[in-house]
Amino acid sequence: GENVEQHPSTLSVQEGDSAVIKCTYSDSASNYFPWYKQELGKRPQLIIDIRSNVGEKKDQRIAVTLNKTAKHFSLHITETQPEDSAVYFCAALNNNDMRFGAGTRLTVKP
Amino acid sequence: NAGVMQNPRHLVRRRGQEARLRCSPMKGHSHVYWYRQLPEEGLKFMVYLQKENIIDESGMPKERFSAEFPKEGPSILRIQQVVRGDSAAYFCASSPFGNDYGYTFGSGTRLTVV
Numbered sequence: 001g002e003n004v005e006q007h008p009s010t011l012s013v014q015e016g017d018s019a020v021i022k023c024t025y026s027d028s029a030s031n032y033f034p035w036y037k038q039e040l041g042k043r044p045q046l047i048i049d050i051r052s053n054v055g056e057k058k059d060q061r062i063a064v065t066l067n068k069t070a071k072h073f074s075l076h077i078t079e080t081q082p083e084d085s086a087v088y089f090c091a092a093l094n095n096n097d098m099r100f101g102a103g104t105r106l107t108v109k110p
Numbered sequence: 111n112a113g114v115m116q117n118p119r120h121l122v123r124r125r126g127q128e129a130r131l132r133c134s135p136m137k138g139h140s141h142v143y144w145y146r147q148l149p150e151e152g153l154k155f156m157v158y159l160q161k162e163n164i165i166d167e168s169g170m171p172k173e174r175f176s177a178e179f180p181k182e183g184p185s186i187l188r189i190q191q192v193v194r195g196d197s198a199a200y201f202c203a204s205s206p207f208g209n210d211y212g213y214t215f216g217s218g219t220r221l222t223v224v
Contacts, residue, residue, distance in 0.1 A: 001168065036212065036215075043201065043215040043216060043217045043218055044153065044201070044215050044219070045215075046213070046214075074203075089152060089153060093213075097158060097166060098143065098154055098155075098203070098213060099155060100145070100153040100154075100155070101152065102151070102152040103151075103152040103153075
């Protein structure tokens with residue numbers, strides 16, 4: 001089955017700086033890669049996603065890139081704000097089977 | 111559309127008791143997934159169900175844990191003879207058939223075993 005690895009496990013940045021979180025996946029058949037943000041005590045919420053036929057997608061301060069050949073994808077957050085502090089999970093979907101990375105705890109210092 | 115509904119939100123059980131966690135998928139969704147999240151850890155896949163069928167239970171512990179998604183009613187995750195190590199947040203997600211965009215999480219059930 002699919003195996004998703006995520007790095008780093010913790011990330012601390014100054015407000016206004018950029019944050020990058022990277023994930024790799026093992027199953028080349030995976031075709032959908034969402035990113036979830038989980039605030040303390042709350043459910044994971046979808047923030048951005050990308051499909052395997054697209055190399056990059058951007059939504060305001062958030063962007064995701066996908067390298068199918070290398071089987072890795074990344075989340076980029078620019079101009080970080082304190083409210084971006086949360087745990088971020090990447091995931092890979094193959095045939096209705098979604099597997100998650102272990103999560104990255106992002107802390108944005110004011 | 112009320113979203114994915116999980117209940118109870120919080121559940122306290124003594125060691126040895128049974129815990130039943132319920133998940134009602136979004137309207138029109140026929141795929142249900144259960145995940146476990148231990149404190150300070152990520153989401154661990156447990157089981158994937160469609161109506162009346164278990165599709166993938168590779169993440170389920172071999173003993174004490176079972177799941178079902180009957181033709182009528184919510185999906186149930188059942189934990190028998192709970193132990194302290196079962197304390198975790200259990201999240202359910204649902205999706206419509208063949209549609210990635212519909213993958214949505216419930217608010218979770220926080221199980222505490224005392």
